[in-house]
Amino acid sequence: MSKKETFGGVWTIEKLDILSKYLDFYTTALKNQNFRKIYVDGFAGEGEITLRNGQKIEGSASIALNIGLPFDRYYFIELNTKKAKKLELLKYSRKDRNITIINSDANIALQSLVLNTDWRYSRGVFFVDPFATQTEWKTLKVISDTGSIDLWFLFPFYAVNRLFAKDKEQIVLWKDRLNNCFGGNDWEDVIYKKKEAVQLSIFEGEQFESDFEKVGTDSIIKYVTNKLKTIFPYVAPNPRIFKNEKNSIMFILFFMTSSKNPKAQVLASKCAEHILKTKE
Template sequence: MRKSSNGDNSLIEEDVSTGGPDDQHLFGGVWTRIKLEALEKYLVAFNTALSKQRFTRIYIDAFAGTGRCDIKVKGEKTSIDGSARRALAADPGFHKYCFIELLPKKLAALRSLEAEHPGKAIEVIQSDANAALKALCAQYRWRSERAVLFLDPFGMHVEWATLEAIAATGAIDVWYLFPYAGLYRQAAKNADALDADKQASLTRVLGTGEWRKTFYSQKRQTDLFGSDEGDERNADHREMLSFVSKRLKGLFPAVTDPKVLYQGGDSKKPTGAPLFALYFAASNPNPAAYRLATNIAKDILNSL
């Protein structure tokens, strides 16, 4: 075993005995189970609500992985169904499933799902998630289609431009596991530690450079020569997450408050550092539609 970063700078345990991270032997935790339970419950509710309407229902998994997840809770390791398998098991089901994955070894596992579910319309797409999602959003006119999208990225990977394309469809409900720890660790306490790559990453994910003014303030002059040590972050991680929430609520017609997922404990008594923020966003501008969707999502989040 060794410790590895999963992209959001949170440490997780990696089993390297069978080939390393490409084989998906990365152990999640209690947060993994919470996010998957929320998604699973919503998929059933979504399909039930639309089952008597004529929409083509599509499930999109932007970082589909292998369909299985290894988790470690209270020292015990187990393997559970991931998002792709849970979507395929949802009853009522979807008319079409789009699984996006970039790594070849994970693709092989996803394609095996086609053989396991011969009666289902499954499309496995090998691509960067941002490029694939933009293409899917442009592929349909979104008049007779409705979709649920699961965004569970490895770190700061989802571009704001991708979220804009999703919101513009007016037809996709989104579960977005935002990399909370990645945000506050990328945004170093002292701005001198913000290299060009980190700044570009923050701007790409948040869709604006305004984070710099919001998160940082100029230090007072501190030495005999009148120079300063650069800007210092005065926003704590809660204020930073509020900035994210405000950005998302300005883009989508309706967004739930995030459920913060922590490193340990459970959803009622969490322990450790906050790792992720689970958002639900509805892109349908119809008030009746987005109220129903967000009410369902809120009930699910409150039940976990």
């Protein structure tokens, strides 16, 4: 792994700890049910992570393979061919698990996988863990439509917040990307508000209105949460917020379930909220 690709933030460990706990809970909770249990890793990496201090830890793919009660199927999606090859080696070393490696773009692979699975007989946990703004809204929508998937989604707050330029005029450059992330342009009216202050011109009695201004961090988080709630019946109210050393929000880890079954929802939500609340 090159230096640039090494992961560093404490959030890497925290994020994977949360995933590991949920996967353990999930396969245990569903152990006596007849559903085919599927784990899908949308941005799977290579099975191992080198932290900034050089320490090597298990990546999400290895964690999922090593939980006590396994899933029936594992799908690891990774765009980078070198990393996908490392995942092939991991697959080779785990003949006791049913693993498929997909060397492709996550949006294409996730949508195809979801649409080609009969969700009447399957249940799944999806982990969508991108570096930046790769995840399309359409992919989240397809996942939510199944009614059978629990999703952990690492929302790239820093990257998206940068695309929301301070000056509304500049967003023209990133509009398409933001529309892909949010499935439309409703964000424009939420993220940019007309300044309330009316500035007085130097000419007596003549007034002109100033431009739009970007809303604050809390309002952006609220927008993202509410947006996810438009397609998922349940979104955990306490997502884990990951900040860098400068106290800037980098990522937000959201948990959602697409299940409309009240019993399944209560079980998943209780567990996810508890895991998200507890920091070690």
